[in-house]
Amino acid sequence: MLLSKNYLFTEIEERVKKCGKKDIINLGIGDAVRPVPKKINRSYVNSAKQMGAKSTFKGYPPISGYQFIKEGVKKRYKRFGVSLSDEEIFISDGAKTDLYALLSLFSTSTALIHNPSYPAYADANLIYGNRIEFIKSCRQNCFLPKPCDLKENYGNGYLIYICSPDNPTGVVYDKNALKLWVDYALNTGSVIIFDSAYADYIRGDYPKSIFELKGAESCAVEVASLSKTANFTGVRCGFTVIKNQFTTDLDKLNNLFKRLKSATFNGVPFVSQKAGESALINVGECLKNTDYYLENAKMMRAFFNDKGIFAVGGENSPYLFFECPCRLKSFDFFDILLNKAGIVATPGVGFGSGGEGFMRISGFNFRKQITEAINRMDGLF
Amino acid sequence: MLLSKNYLFTEIEERVKKCGKKDIINLGIGDAVRPVPKKINRSYVNSAKQMGAKSTFKGYPPISGYQFIKEGVKKRYKRFGVSLSDEEIFISDGAKTDLYALLSLFSTSTALIHNPSYPAYADANLIYGNRIEFIKSCRQNCFLPKPCDLKENYGNGYLIYICSPDNPTGVVYDKNALKLWVDYALNTGSVIIFDSAYADYIRGDYPKSIFELKGAESCAVEVASLSKTANFTGVRCGFTVIKNQFTTDLDKLNNLFKRLKSATFNGVPFVSQKAGESALINVGECLKNTDYYLENAKMMRAFFNDKGIFAVGGENSPYLFFECPCRLKSFDFFDILLNKAGIVATPGVGFGSGGEGFMRISGFNFRKQITEAINRMDGLF
Known part of the structure; x- marks a missing residue:
């Protein structure tokens, strides 16, 4: 087994740069977007x-x-x-x-x-x-x-x-x-x-x-x-x-x-x-923070449930893992999601061959972006 | 060759703790003591x-x-x-x-x-x-x-x-x-x-x-x-x-x-x-800082020269490497310097067998401590 040429998230970053699209909603890498809580x-x-x-x-x-x-x-x-x-x-x-x-x-x-x-x-x-x-x-x-x-x-x-x-x-x-x-x-x-x-x-x-x-x-x-x-x-x-x-x-x-x-x-x-x-x-401040991202994840979970798309996670985790529609491969659906809806999610296959056909999507963004992402996916699915 | 049980500076830290002496002047590890310069x-x-x-x-x-x-x-x-x-x-x-x-x-x-x-x-x-x-x-x-x-x-x-x-x-x-x-x-x-x-x-x-x-x-x-x-x-x-x-x-x-x-x-x-x-x-601020430590090193270099003790360094470096007096071994002189003068320097042998019989002493301290260390060494040598 060989190391892949790029680290997964470096690869995705490069694909996003190349697409040249504006107004992209990044639900890919799982990076925090909210500031460090006040007291901390x-x-x-x-x-x-x-x-x-x-x-x-x-x-x-x-x-x-x-x-x-x-x-x-x-x-x-x-x-x-x-x-x-x-x-x-x-x-x-x-x-x-x-x-x-x-x-x-x-x-x-x-x-x-x-x-x-x-x-x-x-x-x-x-x-x-x-x-x-x-x-x-x-x-x-x-x-x-x-x-x-x-x-x-x-x-x-x-x-x-x-x-x-x-x-x-x-x-x-x-x-x-x-x-x-x-x-x-x-x-x-x-x-x-x-x-x-x-x-x-x-x-x-x-x-x-x-x-x-x-x-x-x-x-x-x-x-x-x-x-x-x-x-x-x-x-x-x-x-x-x-x-x-x-x-x-x-x-x-x-x-x-x-x-x-x-x-x-x-x-x-x-x-x-x-x-x-x-x-x-400051456990309280952290709880408020994780609650926020969890609520994002739950909203997406509800959306997938409504659409009848198989998904796990999103209840005790900021991540959801959902099946690509129409039996699409991860990277093919990644491209569709990026180019048609301006959403970045992570191709499941990037986490190993067993993730093929799935996508990871994260709650790490602001509520407004999550709502918008759900609207865009609603148009797409 | 085997890894020594302790990392050199961990070993020294432990010896200093054990000696229980107060008013120790640490010229050992080479840690900065002055604050981060203002603009920086x-x-x-x-x-x-x-x-x-x-x-x-x-x-x-x-x-x-x-x-x-x-x-x-x-x-x-x-x-x-x-x-x-x-x-x-x-x-x-x-x-x-x-x-x-x-x-x-x-x-x-x-x-x-x-x-x-x-x-x-x-x-x-x-x-x-x-x-x-x-x-x-x-x-x-x-x-x-x-x-x-x-x-x-x-x-x-x-x-x-x-x-x-x-x-x-x-x-x-x-x-x-x-x-x-x-x-x-x-x-x-x-x-x-x-x-x-x-x-x-x-x-x-x-x-x-x-x-x-x-x-x-x-x-x-x-x-x-x-x-x-x-x-x-x-x-x-x-x-x-x-x-x-x-x-x-x-x-x-x-x-x-x-x-x-x-x-x-x-x-x-x-x-x-x-x-x-x-x-x-901010090159100027850094220069002022390194000049300060260099001046410390030069003062010690002058002291060793006066005493006729062989030493190198201290001119383009914050460190001096000097020969232990009376052909003492590094760790023996380390103990003397610590217990008799309350000064921590680093045994040369800690840097490898070739350093046996030498000590490393650093200019990383305040002027007052360097002057005091020189006074104490003057009484000892």
Whole structure:
């Protein structure tokens, strides 16, 4: 398997540029459009001011993060019933960086990745030279593959990627299904890399952290981000959690990760961490923000239901995954949607061959644009 | 060769914590202490404000950086007589990150590293699983090893690390000596990874960029940082340059790097890039800042000269590398300096076995602390 020439979203950006159309509504990349919430932005601005004064200036940040933001992460996990200690928390500049950095930690070199899934999983493993096995995520298994969907047990254990709520499909694992994966990982010496970037969109009774599951502490790594919670896509702040119980022959896995990070990274800016702390504490502001995007997603979900178009997601996720009309292929429908309706959505096949015939559409835009997009689609479908 | 248990500066931090001494003067890690210069900080604060308003909010940054800061980088290089185009510039969150990321680009898997040198070079290569050859950097070759110092020509080419002005020794390569390395790289199919993090400390007639040398465009990658130029150690902004002329069998190297970055990184915060742009343009403010630290270094250099202690650096660099008195070993003298004088310097051996018997001391502190440190050393030596 070869790395595709362009990263998916670079490819789409280029196609949109080429089409030359004006008044395009972008529901593609899943980038935040609303500003950083008020209180959180106040922390951001104030800490930037501090960098300009002798008495409050901050130099190199601690490699794994400042204590103040770790306290915020601990409070967050307490809400899920998970208790964390300082050395289990790594403040990051977003999920993508750590998704790649983590690969240096494992001797396991076969990744088990949902097809379709967030393209950075497969890309990182290809760049790192790992082998990849795909597991079908499809209508038949409700886009929530389980260990029983595996054709065979792979001998040496996998790096199992799970994103819940999922990108691109927007579906969520419940506790029982997730437990099957934890048990499978424990039984096979596999590692779960759990991407919880969309956890704050969960409104139903689903786990927001893999560590709500017993046993996960010794086989899972959780990669989280504030990008979609507090419109931090341009602020760049997230966190990775590795519990003390996850040990290797050499040392605790979090000790190894700290050593790795200290040789390859110089920490997250003070101002991003100050904004991050504020986002972790000001839960109400973040809830208002995620509610807004969720409402957008629900409006689109209702539209697809009305039209009788098969769609999943959009209830505990900002994303919907819908079937292209007339059995069109993803990129063909992408072009129609772009040229006929001026709407950018993401071709499902960009997330893997299993996404062929589907599109991902996101609620990350203003209400006005969503309403307009629905009107335009109404004319098209 | 095994990765040491702790990263050098983590180790030192822990020793300092343990000693329990108060009133310690830290001339160890080389962290900026002065605030971000005024005009530059104004850009930082203003851009943080922009993140809180709907009309000026910025989401995901472009993977290789915003156009506005690339213009700043181009202006900088123009001052050295080097012209750059947009696709040759990659805005980074500092040099260390890209020093590691770059390793995925090369099939060459033997690094040629100065002994002593900045520990992240060897660490990154060890983590990546590369072979390392060390080249002696010592009194005999003025700490400026040349290709003729190599015992033998290695068949498949090296990843040659050059830091100039050097960390830890503070010496600088002149054009002639650097040209020898460029020619060597071209002749052997080697790659030069040129670390110019301290270029803004050069006051003499030395190259500030490897691209001032003809031929470098097709064999060198330059990794630069604003950390020491504008007190950005906590802001996190740097840049990497790969010229269009550097091609591989697959593609232009900068195209490959862009692809790699887009799969493993989500860009540098808008605010860091805005501050970075300002630092690249406000040359006067940065000059005032580096002059200050240089004056500190020169004061220490004069002190060592007076005492008849052998030292290099401190003239075009914030660092000095001095011989421990009484033929003491680095860590023994580290303990004496810490416990008897309350001064933290960095044991030379921490940068490699070739640094044994030496200490690195930095000008990164306030004038008052430097004067006091000199007084204390005067009592000790």
